[in-house]
Amino acid sequence: MTATRMAKVGAQESTAIRELRESLFGELVLPGDEHYDEARQIHNPSIDRRPEMIVRAADSIDVIRAIEFARSAGMQVAIRSGGHCLSGHSMIDDGMNIDLSRMKQVNIDQENRTAWVQPGATTADLVAAIEPYGLALTTGDTATVGIGGLTLGGGIGWMVRKYGLTIDSLLSVEMVTADGRLVTASKRENPDLFWALRGGGGNFGIVTGFEFQLQQVGQVFGGVLILPATREVLSGYASYAPNAPDELTTITMVMHLPPLPFVPEDHHGTLAFIIFVCYVGDPDAGQVAMTPLRKLAEPIAELIAPMPYSALYNFTEIGAVPHDSTIRSGYLRELSGDVIDMLLDHARQNPMPMGLIQIRALGGALKAVPNESTAFPHRDKKLLLALINIGTGEAVERWVIDLWERVGPSTEGAYVNFLDDEGEARIRDAYSPEHFARLAAIKRQYDPENVFRNNQNILPAE
Ligand SMILES: Cc1cc2nc3c(=O)[nH]c(=O)nc-3n(C[C@H](O)[C@H](O)[C@H](O)COP(=O)(O)OP(=O)(O)OC[C@H]3O[C@@H](n4cnc5c(N)ncnc54)[C@H](O)[C@@H]3O)c2cc1C
Incomplete structure (x- = not known):
């Protein structure tokens, strides 16, 4: 925690922090804690950022508690799944890091060849779970990349020419909104949000689960x-x-x-x-x-x-x-x-x-x-x-x-x-003008205050 903030709100904030810690199924890591340095490390070792707190979430409820706490304390948040983003956005100085890397569950429905995957599962975790059934999903080229970030950006993988992007196998998504609601997005439910989550990155909320259609590949x-x-x-x-x-x-x-x-x-x-x-x-x-x-x-x-x-x-x-x-x-x-x-x-x-x-x-x-x-x-x-x-x-x-x-x-x-x-102009390059305008409108609907700004950020439409 920054010294100034600590000095200003000292005892009062300590109580709030203790309550947050006690409410979590997962772990709250603060500066000075034994695991702090390990928990703030992402794939790029030169990113040396020091968040005020790291919530290592165990489930969606932890994520809701974390975002509610961050908002009431006026803290910025950064979301981390596999920690591989090339821009370093998944770690933050001073604010709260919501770390999903322990949310790694992969549940397979063999009959329908689908999988429910938590965002912290790495590509290796996912492949290890589904391969024994002869099933596969088109994933990126490196085993340690997180399913969370890979999917939200699109996912150009080993089977892109056969099965399209990773998002082309996405059936539905569970997400925590900026105001702490748990919503589902699919072609039928919140279709606009589902559209945006397939390529729009981490701009709209914190995704806590992905449902994928798998392929019988052998x-x-x-x-x-x-x-x-x-x-x-x-x-x-x-x-x-x-x-x-x-x-x-x-x-x-x-x-x-x-x-x-x-x-x-x-x-x-x-x-x-x-x-x-x-x-x-x-x-x-x-x-x-x-x-x-x-x-x-x-x-x-x-x-x-x-x-x-x-x-x-x-x-x-x-x-x-x-x-x-x-x-x-x-x-x-x-x-x-x-x-x-x-x-x-x-x-x-x-x-x-x-x-x-x-x-x-x-x-x-x-x-x-x-x-x-x-x-x-x-x-x-x-x-x-x-x-x-x-x-x-x-x-x-x-x-x-x-x-x-x-x-x-x-x-x-x-x-x-x-x-x-690389700055705003390059983020715009990632979309067509029509895509960008639609993303900004959906951002306004789901995150009007731009709580999720530590990413390749799309501002809410005016
Ligand atoms: C070695 C290496 C190889 C790569 N190979 C490929 C490849 O073959 N194909 C490809 O398409 N990409 C590839 N990438 C790029 C990779 O897809 C992105 O860096 C991706 O963002 C990493 O996801 P992550 O979950 O590991 O990253 P993180 O750093 O955890 O997340 C990246 C960003 O995504 C957002 N985010 C992540 N999880 C969530 C969530 N659950 N909810 C909301 N927002 C979230 C956040 O904004 C976060 O800052 C590669 C990257 C590396 C470093």
């Missing part, structure tokens, strides 16, 4: 194909991958090759084009779908085989280790020769060991859903480009910013889950 045909990073390879990939069979989703990186055991030694440290593959379907058909990619150049290495969906996360383990990073991103309608030259030139001329140029092919089932049916407005885009540098320091940041200055003007829009703390 094993996937997945792994990694490594090609030389050339203009022809990148151009060929960008032409083929967004139009490939919907079963094939790929996530690629232009980066310097780490010394992986299946990569020939003479390629260690060289610039390469790494294609992570998830084919949902018969492996023979998967081989056929991969043929045009294999033909782009003599592969440097390949490791693709039938595997459980969860095994894909072995390829992205590095992302699961807490790290600082800088990111800039935008969509591309095509990958022009000029943009490819800028990307390759920058990666070669200013090498950074963990400087990654990520390109994701979109299309498929993502595109099949009308743009206006959810708050995610970029379904017509073919590619998502992200420049990511893992690590700390000015040089790390510079590598991303310099390249972004060159290629950013060729991109369109923004993916809200890939935004850093």
Whole structure:
């Protein structure tokens, strides 16, 4: 608690705090408590914020108690599920952090192939619960990312071309409003809110449960194909991958090759084009779908085989280790020769060991859903480009910013889950003007005082 506040309201506030602590099923963590430093740590270790209090909620009732307390005490709130947001918004200085990371339950309805998932479940928690039934949900590329933030921003995952965004599998949501009400949103109940929660981020309330439709997937045909990073390879990939069979989703990186055991030694440290593959379907058909990619150049290495969906996360383990990073991103309608030259030139001329140029092919089932049916407005885009540098320091940041200055003007829009703390104009880029206006109107209805402002914030419409 800030010294000034403490001095002002001292004993009176202590009673209120004690009452809050006693009313919770979960835990109240205050500065000086044994778990305080651990509880204020999010995935990015350089975010060093000190909330006045952390409510580690155990259920929706705890969340209601927390928000009522915060509002009566005039405290700002920040909401944390998996703690992976790239902007650091899920931790706060001075206010209350409402931490949902212990709300991890996953309840499966096998007959209807649905799951009720609490927001603090990580992707790994969810996959571990549903995979034994042969069921899957399209989730992001890293096991530790929280279902809460991933879903509210859209969720561009390993099966995006087959099953769309994570929100395209969302059936209903349970949410605590700014005034402490527990509401349900679905296509039938509060449909406007349901629309907004599918892409509008954490602007409308605190989501305490998601109901998802799952898919019977079994094993996937997945792994990694490594090609030389050339203009022809990148151009060929960008032409083929967004139009490939919907079963094939790929996530690629232009980066310097780490010394992986299946990569020939003479390629260690060289610039390469790494294609992570998830084919949902018969492996023979998967081989056929991969043929045009294999033909782009003599592969440097390949490791693709039938595997459980969860095994894909072995390829992205590095992302699961807490790290600082800088990111800039935008969509591309095509990958022009000029943009490819800028990307390759920058990666070669200013090498950074963990400087990654990520390109994701979109299309498929993502595109099949009308743009206006959810708050995610970029379904017509073919590619998502992200420049990511893992690590700390000015040089790390510079590598991303310099390249972004060159290629950013060729991109369109923004993916809200890939935004850093980049300001209001970039938040608007994440939506079309029509989407943004509708989101602002729904924000006015559910959070007119902008209680939920520590996020990629949309102000309530005037
Ligand atoms: C290593 C890494 C890999 C990633 N890979 C992918 C990927 O493949 N695909 C993809 O789409 N994204 C990806 N992301 C981005 C990720 O989806 C977002 O950072 C997302 O916000 C993380 O969710 P979280 O719950 O872990 O984060 P948190 O930091 O807990 O939450 C992020 C924000 O979401 C809001 N929020 C979270 N939970 C709730 C809730 N229950 N109620 C209301 N608001 C809430 C809050 O505003 C919060 O500030 C990745 C991020 C990282 C760091």
